[in-house]
Amino acid sequence: MEKEKTAGQQLAERLLLNRKNMGMSGDDASEQAAQDFCTPYMAFLDRCKTEREAVSEIIKLVQQKGYRPFDPNTHYQAGDQVYYNNRGKALILATIGTQPLSEGVRIMASHIDSPRLDLKPNPLYEEAELAMFKTHYYGGIKKYQWGAIPLALHGVIVKKNGETITVRIGENAGDPVFLVNDLLPHLADEQMKRPLAQGLKGEELNVLVGCRPFKDDKVSERVKLNVIRLLNEKYDIVEEDFLSAELCMVPAFCAQDIGFDRGMIGSYGHDDRVCSYTSLMAALEVEHPTKTLLTVFADKEETGSDGNTGLNSHYLEFFIEHLAKQEGLCGRDVLSHSTCLSADVNAAFDPTFGDTLEKRNCAYLNYGVVVTQYTGSRGKYGTSQASAEFMAQVRSFLDDAGVAWQTGELGKVDLGGGGTVAKYIAALDVDVVDVGVPVLSMHAPFEVVSKNDVYATYQAFKAYAQAN
Ligand code: MN
Ligand code: MN
Numbered sequence: 001m002e003k004e005k006t007a008g009q010q011l012a013e014r015l016l017l018n019r020k021n022m023g024m025s026g027d028d029a030s031e032q033a034a035q036d037f038c039t040p041y042m043a044f045l046d047r048c049k050t051e052r053e054a055v056s057e058i059i060k061l062v063q064q065k066g067y068r069p070f071d072p073n074t075h076y077q078a079g080d081q082v083y084y085n086n087r088g089k090a091l092i093l094a095t096i097g098t099q100p101l102s103e104g105v106r107i108m109a110s111h112i113d114s115p116r117l118d119l120k121p122n123p124l125y126e127e128a129e130l131a132m133f134k135t136h137y138y139g140g141i142k143k144y145q146w147g148a149i150p151l152a153l154h155g156v157i158v159k160k161n162g163e164t165i166t167v168r169i170g171e172n173a174g175d176p177v178f179l180v181n182d183l184l185p186h187l188a189d190e191q192m193k194r195p196l197a198q199g200l201k202g203e204e205l206n207v208l209v210g211c212r213p214f215k216d217d218k219v220s221e222r223v224k225l226n227v228i229r230l231l232n233e234k235y236d237i238v239e240e241d242f243l244s245a246e247l248c249m250v251p252a253f254c255a256q257d258i259g260f261d262r263g264m265i266g267s268y269g270h271d272d273r274v275c276s277y278t279s280l281m282a283a284l285e286v287e288h289p290t291k292t293l294l295t296v297f298a299d300k301e302e303t304g305s306d307g308n309t310g311l312n313s314h315y316l317e318f319f320i321e322h323l324a325k326q327e328g329l330c331g332r333d334v335l336s337h338s339t340c341l342s343a344d345v346n347a348a349f350d351p352t353f354g355d356t357l358e359k360r361n362c363a364y365l366n367y368g369v370v371v372t373q374y375t376g377s378r379g380k381y382g383t384s385q386a387s388a389e390f391m392a393q394v395r396s397f398l399d400d401a402g403v404a405w406q407t408g409e410l411g412k413v414d415l416g417g418g419g420t421v422a423k424y425i426a427a428l429d430v431d432v433v434d435v436g437v438p439v440l441s442m443h444a445p446f447e448v449v450s451k452n453d454v455y456a457t458y459q460a461f462k463a464y465a466q467a468n
Contacts, residue, residue: 022405034455041277042255045267049250050154051089051299054112065284072322079288084319089299090309092319093283097292101327104337105292108461109421110275111301115139115443117249126224131210139302144199145444147182155247165235170252177252178207207249251445270447274437275343282461293465301421311421317428340432342422346370346408348438361409363438368404368456372434375410377417384426386433401463404456
């Protein structure tokens with residue numbers, strides 16, 4: 001027999017916010033659903049370690065579902081599914097809705113780039129009979145984390161004749177891997193006194209790529225020569241071809257279950273492929289949305305969204321203008337009625353570093369998808385902040401769909417901060433809020449998410465995509 005609740009208990013239940021109870025059931029069936037959802041997600045992570053790889057993989061998946069390349073001169077009907085490939089590094093999917101575009105579109109915008117070590121334009125050198133690559137790191141990394149871990153080489157080399165060579169070494173069984181050397185502790189007295197930000201300095205992120213000389217005493221830099229000889233054999237390139245390449249070093253390890261209970265996933269690049277994958281799965285399932293659904297996979301978020309594949313460029317606006325023109329509208333007529341979930345990760349509470357987050361407002365692992373009303377830093381600089389009106393709509397569609405969700409804030413006030421693509425989409429006169437997965441060890445070579453949160457995020461995108 002359940003005891004009758006006291007007046008105070010009843011009042012508390014009716015009036016107080018219970019963060020732990022916002023839709024999270026935690027039953028066996030939902031955990032199994034999360035498990036089943038995450039198995040292909042982990043395979044996706046292993047196949048997509050760069051924005052180019054993510055674009056190729058997503059196009060492959062959507063083509064199987066009948067998506068066609070976008071043609072601005074075709075008049076599309078409700079239910080038509082198209083994709084727009086921006087230079088092989090960013091992508092927009094669209095499913096045409098039953099409502100006219102004058103009602104606005106719904107946008108889910110994630111990013112498919114992740115922090116890593118890019119090779120410099122002239123990367124290969126030899127010193128002390130070792131061949132090395134010079135790198136210039138990409139995005140916000142803690143440089144010391146990138147020493148002494150196995151790295152894989154990914155990217156493209158484009159030859160002067162336009163031929164593109166795709167490079168991916170270090171991912172298959174039997175492949176060699178590479179690494180940034182770190183100093184042995186025996187000789188690191190001076191290094192250990194450096195501030196952590198300089199544990200490894202930018203110009204110390206040099207990647208070891210060879211040690212065997214080409215056997216000819218008549219030439220110098222024989223180890224470097226031998227490396228170029230091997231690359232020439234494999235790819236038919238010469239050293240000068242590095243000048244037109246986009247090559248990077250990413251962690252060579254695969255996504256793996258974390259913990260005795262296998263409730264979490266460790267991987268490189270959850271930020272932000274976890275939101276890309278969940279929004280993609282939602283988009284693939286919602287075949288007849290009321291409002292036209294755009295799913296955006298952006299590049300360059302980790303370096304501030306600049307460049308023509310980042311969302312601080314106009315390609316999303318231009319795409320919407322093309323759509324609008326078909327209905328005799330201007331892009332801005334559509335944009336000003338549109339909404340967007342800026343799909344990006346947020347920090348999860350880490351008990352080891354508990355004093356960096358404000359416990360009443362931060363996100364927790366396993367509490368579901370995080371809705372972050374604002375980001376920014378030092379007094380909300382650089383944030384787009386979602387309005388109370390839009391937050392009310394978000395609460396409504398999440399609760400109606402029974403999605404486990406929570407609110408989040410990126411760290412304590414004045415401790416640091418960050419941003420997402422939200423402000424660039426808000427600049428188009430769109431209502432935007434950040435929605436995504438809480439992450440532990442964000443931007444580390446091996447980041448952690450909870451499977452339940454990944455599943456809840458997928459459910460949140462689906463609820464948004466199919467809302468009335
Ligand atoms: Mn991100
Ligand atoms: Mn990031």
